[in-house]
Amino acid sequence: MLPAFDSSNFRRNDGGSSVSTSLSGYGGRPSEGRASEARGDVLGQWIARHPVAALVIAVAVILVLWLVLAPWPPGVEEAIGKKRLFVNALFNGITLGGLYFLVATGFTLIFGLMRNVNLAHGSLYLFGGYMGYEATQWTGSWLFSYVIAFVCCAIVGMAMQFFIFRRMEGQDLRQTLVTLGLSIIFSDLMVWVWGGNAIQIDTPDYLQGPVPTPIIASIRSSGEMVFLRYPLVRLVIFAAAVVIGIGMWLALHRTRVGVMIRAGVDDRDMLSVLGYRVQLLFVLVFAFGAGLAGMAGVVGGTFQSISLGEDSHFLLASLVVVIVGGMGSIPGAALGALIIGLSEQLGIVYFQNYSTVLSFLIMAIVLVVRPQGLLGRR
Amino acid sequence: MALEQTIETDSLTLPQAQQAGAVSRWVHRNAAILILAVLLLILPAVAGPFILDQIVGWTMILGMIALSLMFLCGYGGMVSLAQMTVAGVSGYMIAVFGPSSLPSISLFWPWWVAAPVAILIAVAFGTVVGALSARTEGIYTIMITLALATAFFYLTLQNWPIFNGFNGFTTIPAPHFLGVNWRAPIPFYYMVLFFAALSYAAVLYISRAPFGLALQGVRDNPRRMEAIGYNVTAHRVAAYAFAALIAAVGGILLVWQNNQISPYSVGVNAVINILVIAVVGGITHPIGAFIGAFIYVILHTFALDALVAVGLDGRRFQLLIGLGFVIIVLFSPDGIVGIWRRLRARARTSGGGNPL
Amino acid sequence: MSSIAERIAASGTSNAIELRGVTRYFGALAALTDITMSVRPGERRAVLGSNGAGKTTLLNCITGDFFPTFGTVRFFGEDVTTLPPHERIRRGLRRTYQISLLFSRLSVRDNVYLACRGVSRGRFSFIRTRARDAIMQSVEELIALVHLESVADRLVEELAHGQQRQLEIALALAGAPRFILFDEPAAGLSPAERRDLVAILTALPSHIGYIIIEHDMDVALRVVESVTMMHNGRIFKEGAPHEIQADPEVQELFLGSGHA
Ligand SMILES: Nc1ncnc2c1ncn2[C@@H]1O[C@H](COP(=O)(O)OP(=O)(O)O)[C@@H](O)[C@H]1O
Numbered sequence: 001m002l003p004a005f006d007s008s009n010f011r012r013n014d015g016g017s018s019v020s021t022s023l024s025g026y027g028g029r030p031s032e033g034r035a036s037e038a039r040g041d042v043l044g045q046w047i048a049r050h051p052v053a054a055l056v057i058a059v060a061v062i063l064v065l066w067l068v069l070a071p072w073p074p075g076v077e078e079a080i081g082k083k084r085l086f087v088n089a090l091f092n093g094i095t096l097g098g099l100y101f102l103v104a105t106g107f108t109l110i111f112g113l114m115r116n117v118n119l120a121h122g123s124l125y126l127f128g129g130y131m132g133y134e135a136t137q138w139t140g141s142w143l144f145s146y147v148i149a150f151v152c153c154a155i156v157g158m159a160m161q162f163f164i165f166r167r168m169e170g171q172d173l174r175q176t177l178v179t180l181g182l183s184i185i186f187s188d189l190m191v192w193v194w195g196g197n198a199i200q201i202d203t204p205d206y207l208q209g210p211v212p213t214p215i216i217a218s219i220r221s222s223g224e225m226v227f228l229r230y231p232l233v234r235l236v237i238f239a240a241a242v243v244i245g246i247g248m249w250l251a252l253h254r255t256r257v258g259v260m261i262r263a264g265v266d267d268r269d270m271l272s273v274l275g276y277r278v279q280l281l282f283v284l285v286f287a288f289g290a291g292l293a294g295m296a297g298v299v300g301g302t303f304q305s306i307s308l309g310e311d312s313h314f315l316l317a318s319l320v321v322v323i324v325g326g327m328g329s330i331p332g333a334a335l336g337a338l339i340i341g342l343s344e345q346l347g348i349v350y351f352q353n354y355s356t357v358l359s360f361l362i363m364a365i366v367l368v369v370r371p372q373g374l375l376g377r378r
Numbered sequence: 379m380a381l382e383q384t385i386e387t388d389s390l391t392l393p394q395a396q397q398a399g400a401v402s403r404w405v406h407r408n409a410a411i412l413i414l415a416v417l418l419l420i421l422p423a424v425a426g427p428f429i430l431d432q433i434v435g436w437t438m439i440l441g442m443i444a445l446s447l448m449f450l451c452g453y454g455g456m457v458s459l460a461q462m463t464v465a466g467v468s469g470y471m472i473a474v475f476g477p478s479s480l481p482s483i484s485l486f487w488p489w490w491v492a493a494p495v496a497i498l499i500a501v502a503f504g505t506v507v508g509a510l511s512a513r514t515e516g517i518y519t520i521m522i523t524l525a526l527a528t529a530f531f532y533l534t535l536q537n538w539p540i541f542n543g544f545n546g547f548t549t550i551p552a553p554h555f556l557g558v559n560w561r562a563p564i565p566f567y568y569m570v571l572f573f574a575a576l577s578y579a580a581v582l583y584i585s586r587a588p589f590g591l592a593l594q595g596v597r598d599n600p601r602r603m604e605a606i607g608y609n610v611t612a613h614r615v616a617a618y619a620f621a622a623l624i625a626a627v628g629g630i631l632l633v634w635q636n637n638q639i640s641p642y643s644v645g646v647n648a649v650i651n652i653l654v655i656a657v658v659g660g661i662t663h664p665i666g667a668f669i670g671a672f673i674y675v676i677l678h679t680f681a682l683d684a685l686v687a688v689g690l691d692g693r694r695f696q697l698l699i700g701l702g703f704v705i706i707v708l709f710s711p712d713g714i715v716g717i718w719r720r721l722r723a724r725a726r727t728s729g730g731g732n733p734l
Numbered sequence: 735m736s737s738i739a740e741r742i743a744a745s746g747t748s749n750a751i752e753l754r755g756v757t758r759y760f761g762a763l764a765a766l767t768d769i770t771m772s773v774r775p776g777e778r779r780a781v782l783g784s785n786g787a788g789k790t791t792l793l794n795c796i797t798g799d800f801f802p803t804f805g806t807v808r809f810f811g812e813d814v815t816t817l818p819p820h821e822r823i824r825r826g827l828r829r830t831y832q833i834s835l836l837f838s839r840l841s842v843r844d845n846v847y848l849a850c851r852g853v854s855r856g857r858f859s860f861i862r863t864r865a866r867d868a869i870m871q872s873v874e875e876l877i878a879l880v881h882l883e884s885v886a887d888r889l890v891e892e893l894a895h896g897q898q899r900q901l902e903i904a905l906a907l908a909g910a911p912r913f914i915l916f917d918e919p920a921a922g923l924s925p926a927e928r929r930d931l932v933a934i935l936t937a938l939p940s941h942i943g944y945i946i947i948e949h950d951m952d953v954a955l956r957v958v959e960s961v962t963m964m965h966n967g968r969i970f971k972e973g974a975p976h977e978i979q980a981d982p983e984v985q986e987l988f989l990g991s992g993h994a
């Protein structure tokens with residue numbers, strides 16, 4: 001048995017070896033098991049308990065708002081470069097975060113419910129991108145390509161869960177090794193079919209081109225204000241990611257299946273209540289997570305491009321996002337995605353030679369300070 | 379099984395008469411590995427440079443890196459995907475501190491300074507990886523180490539001042555000393571053989587020493603280990619450090635053998651291949667790492683021709699590796715070593731002979 | 735961290751185990767509420783209570799497997815509330831588990847060896863232990879004590895349940911224990927094995943105290959001098975065995991209703 005991160009790990013007796021040195025193991029100080037007090041006013045309580053952190057966050061938020069909204073005085077521009085650069089990186093980071101969220105949320109959901117670290121998740125992303133590309137080629141419809149990508153990846157995901165992982169229930173490590181093997185196979189198959197060249201999915205005409213935003217990029221010497229222009233398609237996709245995120249939250253909290261899934265994530269023993277239907281639930285969740293990765297592939301193909309190697313890139317992004325955000329937690333995936341997206345894009349602008357290392361530095365710090373992830377539970 | 383081996387070595391110090399018996403028993407029990415050792419020692423007399431270098435030499439180097447994973451995983455239950463990365467760190471460092479074709483970066487220190495420094499840095503790196511992931515087990519370790527390994531890959535790809543970005547380093551000569559050119563096929567072969575045998579013997583020996591036994595205790599039940607007085611986290615980190623030492627030596631040898639290192643030497647594929655090698659060979663015994671490496675090298679060297687010969691695309695090598703890996707994980711999780719053990723057990727029971 | 739001298743000085747005068755206001759929550763569930771108790775060095779105490787009363791959780795808080803949510807734990811006068819388990823073990827605390835926690839892929843001898851090594855020096859040693867080293871002597875003695883000589887070289891996963899329980903006890907006796915916590919050591923043992931267990935417990939040197947959780951009154955009340963009754967995470971009654979047995983409230987709650 002491998003350890004889990006949440007209370008599900010505390011079995012009714014002290015026999016399970018799983019309780020111990022997991023991420024949640026010995027790190028706890030005596031005060032940390034405090035009973036959940038009244039649920040209300042979580043934010044107020046949090047601030048009361050961490051006044052320093054709250055202050056730091058408040059100052060940071062104000063600083064960022066000022067950096068975004070105010071025209072920069074010349075001193076600032078001299079110190080850290082053009083405002084246009086910064087705001088662009090910020091927007092890129094946030095929208096990239098939206099993309100990462102789409103990929104990582106399926107990963108974290110599958111992990112939370114089935115304890116399956118799906119290392120083929122990046123391959124599903126890439127596969128979705130290719131299928132979406134094919135779909136736009138045939139039908140010319142960008143929106144329809146999302147449906148195709150979702151369905152194709154969901155089918156592959158279902159097949160994986162139904163034919164392979166169902167037979168290895170509880171053997172987390174073996175499952176993970178199989179997903180690793182599958183990722184090697186998928187990646188080679190995709191090279192076989194689509195070759196090594198990068199493919200770009202065309203943005204539909206109605207989303208083409210940049211649109212003005214109400215953010216001042218710079219002020220000309222004439223005193224005329226120049227507003228930032230930003231690609232519409234990225235803004236739309238980001239909005240879609242937010243909508244999907246909220247939709248998932250609602251589905252998980254307001255529907256019966258959602259409540260079942262959350263109960264299963266919190267306490268794996270709860271799953272036995274479902275009896276044989278637990279398999280159905282697993283297949284559905286795997287399909288949904290895989291489908292989301294596929295849709296993300298289309299997004300990625302539109303934002304950037306899809307090519308050989310993007311599977312590892314997005315697998316890695318998912319790993320880092322869920323490690324930072326908290327494994328098995330969907331709000332955690334959102335927060336982690338935002339942080340990693342921003343750190344990558346700001347890193348590219350401000351620390352060229354070390355930009356990716358920035359994300360990993362964040363990951364390492366989180367692992368040291370809060371091993372269960374920012375929003376993960378112990 | 380318990381202290382059999384300990385007792386056995388112990389008896390080697392007894393009086394002459396018994397000693398002879400003990401030696402012959404030891405030889406009998408280790409016949410296979412002794413025959414292999416003799417064969418490897420005399421191999422240069424019969425084999426050409428291609429076999430020595432590209433087959434056996436490469437097998438032993440990859441085997442060392444896989445061995446470091448086997449040590450962590452088989453004895454400690456920690457599946458670290460960062461072992462190839464540790465090897466890569468020492469490989470890059472030997473190119474940075476020693477000579478290479480890039481005088482703007484390389485420091486051209488003599489090998490006896492550059493190699494220890496490179497190993498030291500790699501061990502430090504491996505220890506940090508261990509410290510970051512030691513509070514986790516199993517799949518969590520995989521996630522974290524894979525992320526760290528990929529981070530290093532992207533760092534080498536992006537960073538020009540130290541890692542020379544996409545191009546990496548070439549022309550990294552093995553040293554000349556004692557009047558021998560250690561990159562010439564036969565000396566290099568013996569150097570690799572020496573280090574591979576040393577690591578193999580060390581891992582085997584330590585597996586029955588307190589450190590190794592405690593590591594197996596940590597694997598089986600970390601909570602109980604704490605409850606009988608062990609600092610589990612410290613033990614895990616120490617295991618990472620020791621494994622990093624083996625991987626670091628392997629990394630330097632690999633760079634000397636290939637005469638180059640680039641980001642793709644530490645890329646996701648390379649990292650995963652080490653896991654594939656260790657798992658296919660069998661994670662339960664140190665010899666598995668070398669068996670796995672041998673299979674990998676043979677496939678890598680001959681698969682292209684073989685695939686073409688049966689009318690397939692020679693470029694489908696990775697597909698072959700992936701399929702083989704999945705089949706092994708599905709049907710024999712303890713790899714070739716496991717298959718061999720089961721066959722031997724069956725032969726014994728069906729032979730009806732004496733069970734010992 | 736206190737110096738050794740301080741520790742020795744403190745241990746001369748204080749209780750072996752001293753809990754003050756120990757409380758442990760699991761989520762909203764209070765598994766322990768405000769437990770205050772002290773056990774003298776060498777004292778032998780039974781903790782009784784129905785299933786879910788919080789007995790195992792109490793032991794977990796004493797060893798550090800779980801930390802208490804509130805309250806302090808002292809071991810021979812030293813505040814060990816936040817020490818990790820291995821530090822407490824090295825100070826002479828030992829425990830067994832209700833559900834055996836053993837090293838299933840190692841032999842019985844290796845299991846006992848690890849326990850002995852864990853409370854001695856050389857835990858990180860790269861040098862193999864030889865059969866004639868002193869530590870092996872104590873390993874063999876412990877194996878003999880729990881009658882596992884015949885299976886000493888077998889893997890633990892191959893052992894019968896009763897044998898695993900015996901091994902569980904052997905692991906807790908390694909080194910020089912000062913205080914031992916037994917969590918239902920007799921569960922699942924045959925009558926003969928129970929007699930062996932009682933013999934082992936009564937034969938322990940008198941300076942070694944212990945707390946034993948045991949449902950079997952025959953075992954429990956024969957080997958202890960005091961009893962703590964727990965109910966719903968609280969201490970419900972403390973006293974000598976005969977007082978507890980005679981207490982009408984206890985009778986009603988436990989002994990009468992067939993819980994124990
Ligand atoms: N690790 C845990 N996680 C959640 N609840 C627990 C855990 N351990 C014990 N409990 C709960 O605490 C209460 C006391 O349990 P325990 O101490 O095991 O009782 P006892 O040993 O007296 O039978 C029970 O209600 C049990 O369900």
Ligand SMILES: [Mg+2]
Pocket residue numbers: 789790791832
């Ligand atoms: Mg109990």
